[in-house]
Amino acid sequence: MHDIRELAERLRNFAVARDWEQFHTPKNLAMALAGEAGELLAEFQWLTPEEAAGIMADPQAARQVRSEIADVFIYLTRLADVLGVDLLGSAADKLEENERRYDAATYRGSRRKAPALAEKNPLGER
Amino acid sequence: MHDIRELAERLRNFAVARDWEQFHTPKNLAMALAGEAGELLAEFQWLTPEEAAGIMADPQAARQVRSEIADVFIYLTRLADVLGVDLLGSAADKLEENERRYDAATYRGSRRKAPALAEKNPLGER
Amino acid sequence: MHDIRELAERLRNFAVARDWEQFHTPKNLAMALAGEAGELLAEFQWLTPEEAAGIMADPQAARQVRSEIADVFIYLTRLADVLGVDLLGSAADKLEENERRYDAATYRGSRRKAPALAEKNPLGER
Amino acid sequence: MHDIRELAERLRNFAVARDWEQFHTPKNLAMALAGEAGELLAEFQWLTPEEAAGIMADPQAARQVRSEIADVFIYLTRLADVLGVDLLGSAADKLEENERRYDAATYRGSRRKAPALAEKNPLGER
Numbered sequence: 001m002h003d004i005r006e007l008a009e010r011l012r013n014f015a016v017a018r019d020w021e022q023f024h025t026p027k028n029l030a031m032a033l034a035g036e037a038g039e040l041l042a043e044f045q046w047l048t049p050e051e052a053a054g055i056m057a058d059p060q061a062a063r064q065v066r067s068e069i070a071d072v073f074i075y076l077t078r079l080a081d082v083l084g085v086d087l088l089g090s091a092a093d094k095l096e097e098n099e100r101r102y103d104a105a106t107y108r109g110s111r112r113k114a115p116a117l118a119e120k121n122p123l124g125e126r
Numbered sequence: 127m128h129d130i131r132e133l134a135e136r137l138r139n140f141a142v143a144r145d146w147e148q149f150h151t152p153k154n155l156a157m158a159l160a161g162e163a164g165e166l167l168a169e170f171q172w173l174t175p176e177e178a179a180g181i182m183a184d185p186q187a188a189r190q191v192r193s194e195i196a197d198v199f200i201y202l203t204r205l206a207d208v209l210g211v212d213l214l215g216s217a218a219d220k221l222e223e224n225e226r227r228y229d230a231a232t233y234r235g236s237r238r239k240a241p242a243l244a245e246k247n248p249l250g251e252r
Numbered sequence: 253m254h255d256i257r258e259l260a261e262r263l264r265n266f267a268v269a270r271d272w273e274q275f276h277t278p279k280n281l282a283m284a285l286a287g288e289a290g291e292l293l294a295e296f297q298w299l300t301p302e303e304a305a306g307i308m309a310d311p312q313a314a315r316q317v318r319s320e321i322a323d324v325f326i327y328l329t330r331l332a333d334v335l336g337v338d339l340l341g342s343a344a345d346k347l348e349e350n351e352r353r354y355d356a357a358t359y360r361g362s363r364r365k366a367p368a369l370a371e372k373n374p375l376g377e378r
Numbered sequence: 379m380h381d382i383r384e385l386a387e388r389l390r391n392f393a394v395a396r397d398w399e400q401f402h403t404p405k406n407l408a409m410a411l412a413g414e415a416g417e418l419l420a421e422f423q424w425l426t427p428e429e430a431a432g433i434m435a436d437p438q439a440a441r442q443v444r445s446e447i448a449d450v451f452i453y454l455t456r457l458a459d460v461l462g463v464d465l466l467g468s469a470a471d472k473l474e475e476n477e478r479r480y481d482a483a484t485y486r487g488s489r490r491k492a493p494a495l496a497e498k499n500p501l502g503e504r
Contacts, residue, residue, distance in 0.1 A: 031297035038290020045283035070220035094196035157423035164416020171409035253470040322472035346448035
């Protein structure tokens, strides 16, 4: 697999071959993505931070974690493809936004959330 | 942004510059990922399937969806980097597994879940 | 089972009898709750709205849905118990807040989100 | 608020008064529930276990946690009402099932997952 574009294309073909495009609506894919993120949580939920940090040293747990991460990535790629969203491009934009919002000096070692962006204020949105 | 590797590296630098590596444990990142998947859900939850399918035609909603997808992708990339998981490689493996489990003839147009893989049965796991 | 108080007590006893209180930290329980909410999503994700509305007519699906709802409720009750949160009291407070924010005349038939509460603005929080 | 029945009734009236029943389909409510579970995660995600355990000592964080727990409980109650699921009854059934699956002697202090129930095996489901 060379890149996200190739993954998106193979997922598209996978869906077409099974006539599953009818199920792959944005709403359904967002649900599947959140469901897989929940399964990923389940791999970590009863572990101490130390155990979680060392999870990849256990071959069976590592395989399980890799599998859940793959599921999340697969649904994310499929959703982005269906919506026409460029994953790398949107991540780059968001990272630049975060670099502006969380300047390194102010937020060094801090977990505080930055104030909402001005553009979001008018509607009081998250 | 050229590829996932570059994104992972920029996210690593972003965390280092803010001394945020202490917060970016696998457990915490899995939580952040699931939280962002939940915010993505919120963009679709009250829409009809038709409205959800056309969401990108509304510039404000489209910007919001792109932003939430970016957040999911960012935390997924960061988590995979921290755990040493190859996103494209694990997705390729999973896709091949799914191609075996869901042969196109049997599952054409069907939403049935395939039986659990044999290797998972001994522990009765998902 | 008479009420939430009895459920909370039985869950507490269940945890004590298995020496599981060490795992039932707020953070872990919040993760388990979100994981179960994800499993509940999975019951609905590939269904059309019509199919989802009729899900309880299928005995096997109904049993599955009931089981996932129970899991969410169990972890929610356990988390609230561990944190000392009164579920009914906090829901009553929130409902009253929502009655103020979403006055029936303005929001009739509308999916618009109300502006953030004034008290939340200073920190720009969700 | 006396009990879940009263909460369910008040939520039903709240929806009717705003003509929001059209949005409160099982699928949409399951999404909203998962979204709120994600917001609850966000309250804990960057905290150490110790900080998370003491979260209710901080009045602002406590208010936020209570509010997110209330949101989860509200959507759970609304979903159960729409589906005709008895929350306390289904939790009691599940608790009894868990008491059988996780006998105290075998699972004392253990995080192992019990084998899947026999009845679930035929379909290889979780």
